[in-house]
Amino acid sequence: MVPPSSSGCAFATIEADPTSTILGFEPVVIYGAATLGCVGLGWLAGPTVGGALWRLTHRRVKGAIEAKDKDFFRHISRWRADPSRQSAANPSPDYYAEKVGSLQQYRTWLRDQASFKRKAQFGQGKDAVY
Known part of the structure; x- marks a missing residue:
């Protein structure tokens, strides 16, 4: 099987079981919230981490x-x-x-x-x- 190229493909290929829940929510809702959480965290931490990496690699x-x-x-x-x-x-x-x-x-x-x-x-x- 070919690995999915994006998180949308990964979520689309997961089989949904309506009887199984995560913290009382359907798995798709939790996966969507986790994805948005990762995007938000990356948006907040990206400039700090990117700036630190740039300063480390461009010391001269x-x-x-x-x-x-x-x-x-x-x-x-x-x-x-x-x-x-x-x-x-x-x-x-x-x-x-x-x-x-x-x-x-x-x-x-x-x-x-x-x-x-x-x-x-x-x-x-x-x-x-x-």
């Missing part, structure tokens, strides 16, 4: 990457707009620059920050002060 470049990250965040904090001046009409743009992945996105982020500062200081539309 870890310091250089952390230095560049620190420099980048110092630079970001220098240019980002003050979010205390946001409103419903003028929401604060990406504060931590999480969406910046390239030089072009960084330049767009800088333009968005400058636009937010300008709108917060001088207003927009018919309320604008020029």
